[in-house]
Amino acid sequence: MKIRAFLALVSALLLSACVTKPEPEPFKIEKxxxxxxxxxxxxxxxxxxxxxxxxxxVKLDAAKKISRSDFKRFVNEEHIEDSSSLKLALEDRAVVLLKGALQEQAYCPNGYLIDEVYWKERQVQLRGKCND
Known part of the structure; x- marks a missing residue:
């Protein structure tokens, strides 16, 4: 009985460790x-x-036979320029960063409104105005 309880506890701990592990961000902020x-x-x-x-x-050499793992990596590779889900994730991240930047510069103390969002390759631009 004690062994079953111990195994159940260890299994629960392992599962909770897997669940709480944060996923790495699919992109890194350059500036x-x-x-x-x-x-x-x-x-x-x-x-x-x-x-x-x-x-x-991922670079594939056309002169060589492609391995299955290289092909999977190539097919599953996502880039911000091509992926609408990554663009949305970056937009969400930019909104959080904007809030911090506005607070740091004490700009828009009464809040703000984002009016426009522009995309250019690896870049998102949020434009807006302060609630005065």
């Missing part, structure tokens, strides 16, 4: 930049740009 300005009507505007590092692509 982020907050630009601010005041419009002619007095509105405080911002543009926040987040750029991710360029990912190395």
């Amino acid at each position: 982020q930049k907050l630009h601010t300005k005041q419009a002619d009507d007095g509105t405080h505007l911002f543009a926040f740009i987040v750029t991710v590092e360029k990912q190395a692509r």
Whole structure:
């Protein structure tokens, strides 16, 4: 009986360790930049740009036979430029980073509104205005 209880406890611990393990981010932030300005009507505007590092692509040598594992890696490889799910993940991450950058510079103390989102290769730009 004690062995079964011990095995159940060990199994539960192993399963909980697997469940709580955070997934690594599919991209790395290379740089982020907050630009601010005041419009002619007095509105405080911002543009926040987040750029991710360029990912190395799996290279396949056409002169050699491709192994099954290399082919799987090639097929399953996702890049920010091609993947809408990675773009959405980066947008979510950029919103979190924007909040921190605005707080750090004490800009938009009454809140803000993101009006536009622009994409360019490995870069997302959030544009908006402060709630004045």
